[in-house]
Every structure is written in C-alpha cells, then in structure tokens.
Amino acid sequence: MKLLLTSVFGPYGVDDAYGEKENKMELFHNQVTREQGIFSYRFNHASQGLYFLAENIDMPTAVLDFPTFKRFKKELKKGYDYVGISFIIPNFKKAKKMAKTIRELSPKSKIILGGHGVNIPGIETMIDHDFICRGEGVYFLRDLFGEKADKPIKHPLQYSSFNRRVMGAPWPSDSGILITGLGCSNKCRFCAPSHFFGTYIPYLKTGQDIFDVCCRYEEEMNITDFGVLDENFLKMKDRAMELLELMEKNDRHFTFAIFSSAETLKAIGDLDILVRLGVSFIWIGVESKKEIFAKNKGTDFQVLFEELKKRGISVLASSILFLEEHDKRTIWEDVDFVTSLNPDYLQFSPLGPIPGTKLYTDYEKQGKVFKQVPYESQHGQGKIWFHHEHFSREESEDFLRLAFEIDYNRNGASLLRAIKTVLRGYMYCTQHTDPRVRRRQKIYLKKLKLMRYFLTASRLFVQNKKSEALLEEIRESYRSQFGRRNIPDFIASILVVFFSIKEYLRYRTMGDVRIPNTAYRLFNEDGLNDKLPARFPEDTETASRPVRLTPEIAGSSLTAEKSQYKEPPLMRVA
Numbered sequence: 315m316k317l318l319l320t321s322v323f324g325p326y327g328v329d330d331a332y333g334e335k336e337n338k339m340e341l342f343h344n345q346v347t348r349e350q351g352i353f354s355y356r357f358n359h360a361s362q363g364l365y366f367l368a369e370n371i372d373m374p375t376a377v378l379d380f381p382t383f384k385r386f387k388k389e390l391k392k393g394y395d396y397v398g399i400s401f402i403i404p405n406f407k408k409a410k411k412m413a414k415t416i417r418e419l420s421p422k423s424k425i426i427l428g429g430h431g432v433n434i435p436g437i438e439t440m441i442d443h444d445f446i447c448r449g450e451g452v453y454f455l456r457d458l459f460g461e462k463a464d465k466p467i468k469h470p471l472q473y474s475s476f477n478r479r480v481m482g483a484p485w486p487s488d489s490g491i492l493i494t495g496l497g498c499s500n501k502c503r504f505c506a507p508s509h510f511f512g513t514y515i516p517y518l519k520t521g522q523d524i525f526d527v528c529c530r531y532e533e534e535m536n537i538t539d540f541g542v543l544d545e546n547f548l549k550m551k552d553r554a555m556e557l558l559e560l561m562e563k564n565d566r567h568f569t570f571a572i573f574s575s576a577e578t579l580k581a582i583g584d585l586d587i588l589v590r591l592g593v594s595f596i597w598i599g600v601e602s603k604k605e606i607f608a609k610n611k612g613t614d615f616q617v618l619f620e621e622l623k624k625r626g627i628s629v630l631a632s633s634i635l636f637l638e639e640h641d642k643r644t645i646w647e648d649v650d651f652v653t654s655l656n657p658d659y660l661q662f663s664p665l666g667p668i669p670g671t672k673l674y675t676d677y678e679k680q681g682k683v684f685k686q687v688p689y690e691s692q693h694g695q696g697k698i699w700f701h702h703e704h705f706s707r708e709e710s711e712d713f714l715r716l717a718f719e720i721d722y723n724r725n726g727a728s729l730l731r732a733i734k735t736v737l738r739g740y741m742y743c744t745q746h747t748d749p750r751v752r753r754r755q756k757i758y759l760k761k762l763k764l765m766r767y768f769l770t771a772s773r774l775f776v777q778n779k780k781s782e783a784l785l786e787e788i789r790e791s792y793r794s795q796f797g798r799r800n801i802p803d804f805i806a807s808i809l810v811v812f813f814s815i816k817e818y819l820r821y822r823t824m825g826d827v828r829i830p831n832t833a834y835r836l837f838n839e840d841g842l843n844d845k846l847p848a849r850f851p852e853d854t855e856t857a858s859r860p861v862r863l864t865p866e867i868a869g870s871s872l873t874a875e876k877s878q879y880k881e882p883p884l885m886r887v888a
Contacts, residue, residue, distance in 0.1 A: 315459075316839075318394040318423075319368055320378040321361040322401050322408035323386050325829050332407045337693040339380070339830055344695055346630065346661045346728070349718035352775050352818055353727035356479040358830040362472060362491050362543060363429075363451065364400060365835070369470040370452045373459050374839040380830045386412065389834075390419045398426040398447075403668065406431055406440075406689035413442045426458075430506050433670030434689065449511050450496055467517045469493065469527045471534060474541035477830055480729065481771050482817025483810045490537040492527065492570075494518045498545035500575060500609050502599070503672040504634070507545055510670055514549070521556025528568045539569045539594075547572040548582060558591045562750060569757055571595035575609040576618060589625050589743065590750050592757070596622065597630040602637060603651040619655050626739010626758055628732050630659035635714060637665055641704040645713065653721045658731040662717040664710060666694045726780035730772065730788060733765045737791045766792055766799065770807040771814040 327338035338344040339358060347354040361379050368375040373396075378389055390397070397416050401409035413425050427437070428447035434440065447454045456463045471490060478485040495518070497511035518524045531537040547570075548554050561568060569592040576598060582588065588596075605611050619629050633652040635645060652660060667674040667683055677683050677700055684707075687699040696714075697707040705713065725731060740758035743751055769789060776782045799807070 315373055315395045316393075317368075317371075317373050317375040317396045317398065318378060318389060318392075319364040319375060319398045319400070320386060320389075320412070321364065321380060322399070322405040323381050323383040323412065325382075325827070326380075327827050327829070332411070333404065333690050334693065334696070335827075336695040337404050337690070338695075338827075340828070342659075345663070346659050348695075349715065350722050350727055351777055352481055352814060352821075353729050353772075353777070353781075355729075356477075356828055357475040357485075358477040358828075359475045360472060360491075360833065361400060362493060364398075365470045365472050366493055367398075367451050367455060368835075368837040369468050370465075371455050371459060372461055372838060373455075375837040376839075377833070377835045377837070379833040379835075381832050383411075383415075385832050387415060387419060390416060390423070393420060394423050396424045396426060398428055400429040401427075401431040402429055403431050403434060404690050404693040406434060410441045417442055430510055430668070430670070433506075433510065433668070435669055450515055452517075469518065469530075471531055471537075473537075477828070479813075479817070481768055481775070481810060481814040482820070483768070483771075483813035488537060489539040489541055489571075490531045490535065492518070492524065492540045492542045492544075494524060494542055494544040494547060495550075496545075499549065500546065500607075501672075502601075502607055502609070503676070504665060504668070505545075506668045506671055509672065514545075516550065516553075519553070521553050521558070521560055524553070524557050525560040525564075525566070529566065532566070532568075538567065540571070542570050542572045545573055546575050546578055548574050548578045551578075551581060554591065555587075558587065561592070562590065567753065567757065568592050569594045571597075573597045575599065576613040576615070577609045577611070579618065579622075580613065585621050585625060586746075586748065586751055588622075588627060589739075589754055592754070593627055594757070595628045595630065597632065598657075600631045600652050600655070601634045603648050604639070606637070615655050619657055623658070623735045624738050625742050626736055626754075628659070628735050629657040630661065631655060631657035632661040632663055633717075635662055635664050635717060636698055636702055636705055636710055640702075649717045649720055653724050656725050656731070658735055659728045660718075660721045660725075662714060662721075664694055664698050664714055665700075666692070666698070667700050668692075723778045724780060726778065726784040727772070727776075729768065730781055730784040733762075733768075733788050734784060734791075736761050736765065737788065737795070741795070762792075762796075763803075766803060767806045767810050771811045774811060775814060775818070 326333065327335055329335045340356060341359055342355040342357060364377045364379065368377050376389070378386065381389070397420070399409050399412050409427065409431055416423050416425055424444040425442060426445045426447060427441060427443045428451055431437070432446050432448055438446070445458060452467070453463055456465070469492070473487045474489040474491040476487050478487055495514055495516040496507070497514045498505065498508040499514050501508045518527065528540065531540070572593055572595070574596050579585070599609070600615055601607055601610065619631070622629050631652055633648060635648070640648070665673070667677040674683070682701045684699050684701065691697065692699045696711050698705065698710040699707070702710070736758050740755055740762060743755035743758060746752050769785065769792070772785050776785055
C-alpha cells in the first residue's frame, strides 16, 4: 500500500484557467509588504501539513509539493493506492482537475480531499473523491488506514521557508518549523483555521516535548530559530514556562516567531519573560480600533507594541477592512489607528466570508455572499466577494491597495523598521540588570551583523521620506554601537547592491512572478525517510528523490514582497 500526498499544481500567481495573478504563493509579498517595492520580502513556505501527516503514519508515503501538472501526472503513473490532495478555496479548479486526472491515469487509486477547500458547500458532488478529511488529518489518516490512533506524535524536521530573497539578495534558510498545535479557543467569527480544526489540539503537549524537538533540530540541522505554527502559542502558559525553564537550565537558547492574541500577552505579565524565552517576532490581530473582539478588550496597543519593540521583538499587526461599520470615512479611522501603532509589519486583510466560518454562515443566511464570484477570486488580495453597503467590489480593491501604501509611506520600509527594533533589543539586553536577559544580546548581535549588509542598497533604493529618515537613524546607531564597517562587511554590502540592482532589472524586464520549485520526499520506504527536508531543485521537472537542502549563505532569518514598484525609485549613490 502506498500513499501520495500532494499540493496543487503550478504555476501560481498568474492569470490562467485555474487562478489569478493576485494570489501569489508568498505570504509576506502577497499579504504584508506587498506595496514596498524592492524592500518587499520574497519567501516561499512549504506545505508543512503534508510532511507532518507523512511523518505520523506508517504507510509508505511520498510528498509532492508545488508540482507542475506534468510532474504530477508523471508521479501518478507509479500506481499509488491512495492520493491525498490538499487545497484551499481559491485552488478549487486545480483540485478538481487533479482528481479528474487521477481517475484517468490511476483509476485504482482512492482519492482523499483535505484542506480548507473541503468546506466549500456541496464539495461532495463537485470533485470526484473517495474520502474527505475535514479538520485534523493525522488521526483521520491513522483511522482510515487502521493504524493505532494514540501513537506518539513525531515531529518532522523542516525548514520554515525557502527560496528566500530580501532586496534580491539570498537570505539564509536557517529556521525550522514547529507545529505545536492546531485550532484556537478564541474562534473569531472570520477565522478559518479555528473553525476548521475546532477545539485546540495540542501536538506537542508539554514544554519538554517542544524542547526535545528543538534540540533535535539543533543537533541534526544546526537550527536554533523556529517559526511556530500555532494560532495562539502562549495560550498554554504552563507549557511555555516549562520550555523556558528547560532552556535556561540546559543553556540552550532557541528563538521563536509566534502568533499571539493581546489577551494572552497580557496574561504573561512581565514581557521580559518573552525575551528570555527567545520570542523575536509576534503576529498579533489588532483587527479594529473598536474592541469588537473579546481577545482585545482593554488593550492599549500603543503601549503593548512599544513595550515589545523596545525589547527587540518585531510586531506584525493585522487589521480587517470592510467590516460592517466601515464606510468611506470610518474605514480610514481604522487605517489611521493601526498605522499609528507603527508595527514593523502590517497586514490589511479584507473581511472574507470563508465557508466553514461563522461569518460565512451569517452572511449566507443574510444573502450577502456573491454566488457568481468564482472560487479562484476568493483569495483576499483583491476584490471582496460579498455585498457591502458602502463599497463595490472594484472600490474594495483600490481601498485595500491604498491602505498598504499609506502604511509604507507613513512608517517606512518594514525591513528598516525591523532593523531598528533589533537595534533597540540589543541595547535593551546589554543594559539589563538580569543576566538571563543580558545573555540574549548575542542573538541580536548575530542578526544585526547580517542586517547591516542591506543598508548601502537601502540608500540606493530608498523610496519615501520616512524610509530615508529611518535609514539615517539606523546608520547612526550602527556607527555609535559598533563603529565603522570592516572590509569584509563592506564587500558583503556591495554584493547586496549588485543583487538589488539585478532584482530591480529582473522585475522591469521579466515581471514580478516567482514560482517555487517542486519538492519530493519519501517516508517509510526502503529506509529513505531522510531526517532532513527535501531540497527544492532548480529543475522542477526532475525532482525525483529526496536530497538535502543547504542554507544559501550564513546569517539569520526574515520574510516579504510587492506587486508594483514605485515609479521611479529614488536612486542615490551609497
């Protein structure tokens, strides 16, 4: 018996029969730094859930990630007993095409549908299949294949992202992914993951569980920095405190990028605990100036963000546009509010009734959902797909773009904001009286060394006055803290300049599309369950066996992108 787990086929982020150019396969460039030109981060993220599923079942399994359609068809000819397709709602047409192709090329294969796309109403009659996995997948597959359900969870070792570029320069793939749990007890009405998975499901239930996985990463891959896939990681406070105790007791100093609600951060109390724990990045849902959601009741976000940033913790704030109370005046009050918080990164997300959420159920009953809008257009990066009293679909796209531009012009490039935050964190730790906090200055120092390479290129491509002012402030901080650059650092900075010019010319001549290469990895077959993730090879048509992925250059980690550069960039001699 053999299983194939696959994501949908490419290309991605293009206008074709299956998708739209706005729906890029890049988290930051698509949803966060999208209007920041060459300063936008360009990272891809693997389909982490597929690798997690494969690691936790006994059946021999192949994972095919980001395949071309040709590569997918080639894989089907190997005769799998089961084929699992993971897809989101905008990729409905791709999943349907893949299921049809399975029936044609491998008719004996049983088709399993999974991912948020299975919440599409009537999906049972729309895509050919044998099984549908709604919600959590590990226990679903164990049950389907007659395996023991309560076996211990095994965490795969995977890079958190790949194909990473900042200002066109390679940024090292030196961070691992941690999937500590699924779902969220807050269950905000618009949130697809919390509704999809229901009650919070912890995979790594104790601080010891997390610590053990982190130690494996360090020992096998030399990774100590982690992106945590968990809707509200610090909600299990006892688990986090146990992890901190183990880290300090064993002198193992990991760092984490996490998601958290404001209420959870307030429950932590002393935010220095986050510094000691190694939290370097937090994604927080601000959502609206009004306290619509219980998770934000009584929160002074201005104070909270300032306290986090002075400790060197970068903040990504998310804000929702086109809420029911928004009209063409009040929507700007929310934009003004969240940009005034000056987070390092800012996501504006249009309200989106996604099947499976309470928001969708309510809007469907009210007749607000536009049934004529195809699924490939329901991606949240363009036009809304529901009736709003004050905004047409066409207007919503313009308002969304303008909100991102306002943040960029008001607060400057996110890359520069993040550098300033890390500088502040370094100084905070250096001057702290607690030796456990001071010990963390080494982490900031490592990041600052890499970030300094980007300052010369930033001067060349700076695009607004706020970015220009930020850059001069940062340069002065570097000089006062560390003195002038040495020759190797100067050479590295010039290399970044060349990468940046190349990236600018690439965009001008070839466009904005960057498509991830295909990855292929085997589990539980002839000892080929490699402990390291598959490399994403240059030739997407020849990915035939698992190989090791090596970091591109030495350094730390980040993320981002944008769909149109400002015309023209202010070219300045460094």
